Amino acid sequence: MEKLKILVVDDESRMRKLVKDFLVRNNYDVIEAENGEQALDIFFETKGIALVILDIMMPRVDGWQVCREIRQYSDVPIIMLTAKGDEKDELLGFELGVDEYISKPFSPKILVARVEAVLRRTAGIDEEVIEIGGISLDKAAHQLKIDDVPIDLSYKEFELLTYFVVNNGVALSREKILNNVWNYDYFGDARTIDTHVKKLRSKMGEKGKYIKTIWGLGYKFEVD
Amino acid sequence: MEKLKILVVDDESRMRKLVKDFLVRNNYDVIEAENGEQALDIFFETKGIALVILDIMMPRVDGWQVCREIRQYSDVPIIMLTAKGDEKDELLGFELGVDEYISKPFSPKILVARVEAVLRRTAGIDEEVIEIGGISLDKAAHQLKIDDVPIDLSYKEFELLTYFVVNNGVALSREKILNNVWNYDYFGDARTIDTHVKKLRSKMGEKGKYIKTIWGLGYKFEVD
DNA sequence: AATATCTATGACGAATTTGTGAATTACACT
DNA sequence: AGTGTAATTCACAAATTCGTCATAGATATT
Numbered sequence: 001m002e003k004l005k006i007l008v009v010d011d012e013s014r015m016r017k018l019v020k021d022f023l024v025r026n027n028y029d030v031i032e033a034e035n036g037e038q039a040l041d042i043f044f045e046t047k048g049i050a051l052v053i054l055d056i057m058m059p060r061v062d063g064w065q066v067c068r069e070i071r072q073y074s075d076v077p078i079i080m081l082t083a084k085g086d087e088k089d090e091l092l093g094f095e096l097g098v099d100e101y102i103s104k105p106f107s108p109k110i111l112v113a114r115v116e117a118v119l120r121r122t123a124g125i126d127e128e129v130i131e132i133g134g135i136s137l138d139k140a141a142h143q144l145k146i147d148d149v150p151i152d153l154s155y156k157e158f159e160l161l162t163y164f165v166v167n168n169g170v171a172l173s174r175e176k177i178l179n180n181v182w183n184y185d186y187f188g189d190a191r192t193i194d195t196h197v198k199k200l201r202s203k204m205g206e207k208g209k210y211i212k213t214i215w216g217l218g219y220k221f222e223v224d
Numbered sequence: 225m226e227k228l229k230i231l232v233v234d235d236e237s238r239m240r241k242l243v244k245d246f247l248v249r250n251n252y253d254v255i256e257a258e259n260g261e262q263a264l265d266i267f268f269e270t271k272g273i274a275l276v277i278l279d280i281m282m283p284r285v286d287g288w289q290v291c292r293e294i295r296q297y298s299d300v301p302i303i304m305l306t307a308k309g310d311e312k313d314e315l316l317g318f319e320l321g322v323d324e325y326i327s328k329p330f331s332p333k334i335l336v337a338r339v340e341a342v343l344r345r346t347a348g349i350d351e352e353v354i355e356i357g358g359i360s361l362d363k364a365a366h367q368l369k370i371d372d373v374p375i376d377l378s379y380k381e382f383e384l385l386t387y388f389v390v391n392n393g394v395a396l397s398r399e400k401i402l403n404n405v406w407n408y409d410y411f412g413d414a415r416t417i418d419t420h421v422k423k424l425r426s427k428m429g430e431k432g433k434y435i436k437t438i439w440g441l442g443y444k445f446e447v448d
Numbered sequence: 449a450a451t452a453t454c455t456a457t458g459a460c461g462a463a464t465t466t467g468t469g470a471a472t473t474a475c476a477c478t
Numbered sequence: 479a480g481t482g483t484a485a486t487t488c489a490c491a492a493a494t495t496c497g498t499c500a501t502a503g504a505t506a507t508t
Contacts (some may be wrong), residue, residue, distance in 0.1 A: 140395060142441060191497085419486070439464095440495075
């Protein structure tokens with residue numbers, strides 16, 4: 001998965017650096033803006049910003065103003081940096097559609113925890129679909145689509161294919177497959193995997209060849 | 225629209241009364257519990273609780289424990305009442321899936337604002353009429369129409385069909401269906417779902433096929 | 449090239465799951 | 479209590495899946 005982009009807006013460079021450091025260390029991609037105008041410019045010119053962290057207190061165009069403008073066009077989650085315990089701020093913020101608050105001063109852990117909570121709440125909802133090489137696996141619907149054509153799989157077939165796709169490019173021994181797709185208490189014939197692979201390949205048509213046989217070992221899913 | 229039910233859990237009756245008053249004044253229906261066990265009993269016996277407000281500090285079964293137990297079966301939004309500025313609490317809470325915090329002491333406005341923010345975030349699907357593929361479900365009137373022809377359903381049938389439609393395209397296990405359409409304390413035969421599905425399908429005529437069987441898993445509502 | 453080992457495939461049947469009609473129970477309203 | 483409706487359970491039929499096996503084919507090793 002790609003890194004998520006977070007736009008950090010604060011007029012104090014010291015504060016920006018602080019926030020950025022924590023986030024970068026947690027594998028986010030951070031873009032900085034040092035005032036409101038710049039923030040809006042960057043936001044509307046940059047695609048795929050997953051979250052905006054806004055300081056309220058900024059000269060000329062303050063955090064509220066930035067928030068309002070963004071909200072006219074976007075539902076991107078917004079976290080506000082606020083002075084400790086200012087209730088009026090929080091109330092205004094909820095009306096403007098702010099997702100979360102962080103009071104200064106804050107600890108790195110709180111920062112990261114709230115960022116992740118917000119992202120989980122917003123983006124996390126439908127991360128249930130895996131797509132690769134024209135193959136789409138919708139875990140929620142338990143549905144395979146190949147080039148947007150729905151293809152019915154049995155329960156086991158779906159589980160097996162999901163396991164293959166999640167481990168894209170990794171060679172999997174039969175034992176490993178049994179332990180992960182079957183219950184641990186299954187002690188039957190490992191050859192049953194072959195049979196399921198056969199069915200998968202035939203149901204998947206042209207794309208069936210993505211399930212590769214590794215002689216003497218097992219199988220590997222790989223898109224050319 | 226009906227009043228939303230909020231479960232308030234706190235061992236101090238003074239605090240419960242305080243919270244209740246604010247919420248009642250804002251047109252919520254408040255249920256009280258004075259300890260963790262009672263909270264869990266009430267929660268799992270009462271249908272349609274839209275939000276739980278939990279005090280962390282309670283004797284015997286504390287707020288965390290209650291939160292954990294609820295989260296095993298339900299995604300109901302949870303707000304925690306916490307002592308001011310306790311970071312460790314917040315961090316633990318995010319892991320447990322807490323939606324929001326309110327530090328004591330708090331003002332009525334903050335309380336109501338956060339409650340509404342959380343409900344707005346989660347309760348999103350609250351339309352009166354759901355329409356999809358020629359099927360129209362009027363929640364208020366408890367009436368199904370198929371191609372504008374009214375069709376009478378029993379209470380359970382309507383609830384079940386609503387649950388299917390709201391989760392359009394999502395595979396639902398029998399267990400999940402039981403937990404959401406039946407009360408949490410129903411421990412009867414899951415096959416009763418089959419019977420209701422049968423009746424639904426037959427009453428829905430041609431559109432009955434939208435309720436699909438997922439062999440070895442459960443059911444899925446999906447319009448082709 | 450011969451041999452041994454591993455994999456692919458089609459067919460079959462046991463086991464499991466689901467569909468369905470009928471019987472039973474629960475429950476509200478007279 | 480009696481009636482009628484809805485909800486649940488039950489029993490059996492129908493459908494589907496899963497694993498095994500036998501055989502054919504493929505790959506590596508000598």
